[in-house]
Amino acid sequence: MRSYFYESPDSFGKLFEILEDNSIEMKFLAGGSDFVPRLSLEREKIHKENQKDSMIINLSDLGLNYIVENDTEVIIGATTTFAEIEKNDIIKGEFPALIKAINEIAGFSVRNIATIGGNIMNASPAADSVPVLMVLEAEFVLRGPDGSRNIEAKEFFTGPGKTVAKENEVLTHIIIRKNKGKSAFNKLGRRKAETLSVVNAAAYVEKENNICKAVRVAIGSVAPTVLRCEEVEELLLGKELTEENIRVASEKVVDAISPIDDIRASAWYRKKVAPVIVRRAIEAAIVD
């Protein structure tokens, strides 16, 4: 049976020192709302032979819990909890769509510990915060022993549970540019509260005299990762934002997605509702 170890480094120097040990499997812990039940499940199962020991590294003491702004950007530290983001005045003012998405994530006793960085690094195709971050063109900053690098949200995810981050890199913060358009989030779950998405979508629109000047659309839970739907965007850009144009553009999402059957819904159903959820997100983003 594998043994577990626990460290809670308070500096990146110490963190990278711990990471140098190759004899042990490294696991990063942020809030724990996803990590801890997974760990409990692993402990309940019959143990595999010859598993490496596991080092649990708590990231909460690295000072990554903050929300700050300058003239052009808002920066959110990776271990900031959803509850903190949802109450923050800067976020309320700049990115109400993010608040809307967070409100739909589990209940308040989970949002009190769940972090935005954890939600991103889990790389779940159904993560509710990710479509919004994608249409806001957020950048994720990874820090490794050799320094930091910024990656655009849409380049970040490579598969379910997979990202471009290397094993010795941690997500330190998220940068979101302030912008003049409006964004919105729409989610379909199996019930109203406390549920994972069947399909979720976010939209960002800039308009002038009801003509679409810029548009970004992202959809979740219908492919191995959250997706930007360029097919929809191309069709809507430069057009008048009429009901019909939005509906026709939203239909295009079907070309971008590759949903699967899972416990929440069938692929067939997801294909049917994806255009509807996209349309509702766009419509919500254009109301004044």
Place this chain on the structure above:
Amino acid sequence: MSEILSFYLNGNPVEVLVKPEQTLLELLRDELGLTSPKCGCNHGDCGACTVILDGKAVKSCLVLAPTVKGKKVVTADGLCSGEKLHPIQQAFLDYGAPQCGYCTPGMVMAATAFLLENPKPTKEEIKEALSGNLCRCAGYEKYTEAVLAVSKGEFGLLPEGSDFNV
């Protein structure tokens, strides 16, 4: 590898041996013998394990025990002062909200933490706040009404947040 963990439990400093992989729920129930937080699912779905951690409601099966170092944990046991129940506890009792009672300690903690932040909620807000706490006896209506009554002051003043921040 076990280590000594010190934190505050219901106002008292405690020191206990903790394993790196243990949850706060296991620590409370199995090591400290406090069985008011219940283990309904162990995966963050049911809310029966809800406790108040540094003033906020959390599901203790989702919290890794070593991370509560130096923090303040309150369970339903820590809410009453002597024989006198906390207004939420009294209201649940008077409204006959608990049936089998399995979800009750979690409901008590979620409702208490919620009222600390939102002392004058609407009925909808209360429902939303308790949405992470499942009751298999389906006593939702009575739990909601009881919390509403407490928020209207029918069960006396709520102890201030500072009472939990020992």
